Amino acid sequence: MKSAPDLTKVLLVEDHRVVAEGLWALLDEYDDLTVVGWADSVAEAVPMTEQLDPEVALIDYRLPDGTGAEAADRIRALDPTVAVVFLSADTSDAALLAAVEAGASGYLLKSAGGDEIASAIRAAAAGETLIPARTLMEVLARHRESTRVFAQQTERLESLTSREQEILALMTQGVDNRAIADRLTISYATVRTHVRGILEKLDARSQLEAVAKAAEWGFRPAQPDPTAETNES
Incomplete structure (x- = not known):
């Protein structure tokens, strides 16, 4: 007992x-x-x-x-x-x-x-x-790195203009550039300019990669801006 x-x-x-x-x-x-x-x-x-x-x-x-x-x-x-x-x-x-x-x-x-x-x-x-102290140090190092990477991803997404966010949102839905132009009532050339800006800001080599990164980083499109131009050339 x-x-x-x-x-x-x-x-x-x-x-x-x-x-x-x-x-x-x-x-x-x-x-x-x-x-x-x-x-x-x-x-x-x-x-x-x-x-x-x-x-x-x-x-x-x-x-x-x-x-x-x-x-x-x-x-x-x-x-x-x-x-x-x-x-x-x-x-x-x-x-x-x-x-x-x-x-x-x-x-x-x-x-x-x-x-x-x-x-x-x-x-x-x-x-x-x-x-073990070593285990804790390794975990803290990984946590700091993931926090740094998340901050960079957030910063890149937040650098997108309202129009770029609109276009990226349509890209994530599989809408092609000409259809985006029609839907937003802007020129095809303007869409391509915005797409180039999106690729540069997200450090993506293609629209597919930009869409993949946006999804991985938790992209949420901003609400439409009523002051955004609707007749860009």
């Missing part, structure tokens, strides 16, 4: 019953760990923390009413001494960064074995950080 004073108390925060029951049974096999409760949502995690006083919260990242990072934030706002370990199927850099920002001690994938999970819980309870 387990000796209560030596136990590390664990709260499970997991919305899938079968997973929670499996984890409960798994952790109950370790003499120094005990699961004190199970919450299936962000909202339920806080009152259960207050009621059960766990030392470690083992949290899934995807929950029905928010993220595990939100649950961790609320739990640690209530009791900063509760250590948090994430157990998730989400492998994204965004999830890991959110977990770190929420004060997580560790971030494990659901493919982890029982001994790995138990060791992570013990280490977290002892105040150790299980996310």
